[in-house]
Amino acid sequence: MEFFxxxxxxxxxxxxxxxxxxxxxxxxxxxxxxWAPSGRNLQQWDFIVVSGEKKIEMGKSYKVISEVYTADWExxxxxxxxxxxxxxxxxxxxxxxxxxxxxxxxxxxxxxxSASAAMENILLAARALGLGTCWMTGPLQDEAxxxxxxxxxxxxxxxxxxxLGYPVAFPEAPPRLDPELRDKVSWIE
Ligand SMILES: Cc1cc2nc3c(=O)[nH]c(=O)nc-3n(C[C@H](O)[C@H](O)[C@H](O)COP(=O)(O)O)c2cc1C
Numbered sequence: 380m381e382f383f384x385x386x387x388x389x390x391x392x393x394x395x396x397x398x399x400x401x402x403x404x405x406x407x408x409x410x411x412x413x414w415a416p417s418g419r420n421l422q423q424w425d426f427i428v429v430s431g432e433k434k435i436e437m438g439k440s441y442k443v444i445s446e447v448y449t450a451d452w453e454x455x456x457x458x459x460x461x462x463x464x465x466x467x468x469x470x471x472x473x474x475x476x477x478x479x480x481x482x483x484x485x486x487x488x489x490x491x492x493s494a495s496a497a498m499e500n501i502l503l504a505a506r507a508l509g510l511g512t513c514w515m516t517g518p519l520q521d522e523a524x525x526x527x528x529x530x531x532x533x534x535x536x537x538x539x540x541x542x543l544g545y546p547v548a549f550p551e552a553p554p555r556l557d558p559e560l561r562d563k564v565s566w567i568e
Pocket of ligand 1 (some may be wrong): 389390391392393513514515516517518552553
C-alpha cells in the first residue's frame with residue numbers, strides 16, 4: 380500500500396479475528412517502532428508483547444474501567460464496548476509501549492514524545508501489513524494493575540497500549556474536523 384494510503388486507511392480497530400500472528404510479523408512491526416526519531420537519540424522506548432493469561436488479566440482490568448466510562452451509554456453500545464474492553468477486541472496480542480520515567484517535565488515530555496513516535500510507527504506498520512491496532516490510554520486509568528500484571532518497574536512510564544491482530548473489518552474513517560486545513564493551519568509570513 381502506498382505511504383499516504385497507509386496513513387489514511389489506519390483505523391482504530393475494536394474487533395479482531397482470533398488468528399495468531401507470526402513472531403516475524405510482530406518483530407517487523409516493532410522494528411518500525413524502533414526506527415522512530417527520539418529526543419537526544421536515546422531511543423527511549425520498550426515494547427512488551429502480551430498474550431495468554433496476562434492478556435486475560437489486562438482485559439479484566441480494562442473491563443472495570445469501561446463499565447464506569449460507558450455508564451450513561453445506550454445499553455447495546457455499552458455492552459459492545461465493555462465486551463471489547465474485556466477481551467481487547469479478541470486480539471491475539473497486546474503491545475504495551477513504555478518509556479523512561481522522569482520527574483523533570485521537559486525530559487518527561489521528550490521521552491513521551493519519542494515513545495509516541497514509536498507508537499505511531501507501530502500502528503502504521505501494522506496497517507501496511509493488513510493488521511489492526513487501536514492506540515489506547517484508557518486502560519492506564521488502572522495503571523497499578525497493569526504494572527503489577529506485567530511487572531513494570533517505577534523507572535518506566537507506560538505510554539499506551541494497542542491490541543494487534545487481523546481485523547474483522549477496518550471501520551469507516553471518521554471525518555476530519557477541518558479537511559481543507561483552513562482553521563488548523565496558520566501561515567505566518
Ligand atoms: C492518545 C489516544 C488515546 C486513545 N485511547 C483510546 C482508548 O483508551 N480506547 C479506545 O478504544 N480508543 C482509544 N483511542 C482511539 C481513538 O478513539 C481513535 O483514534 C479515534 O476515535 C479516531 O479513530 P481512528 O483512529 O480510526 O481514526 C485513543 C487514541 C489516541 C490517539
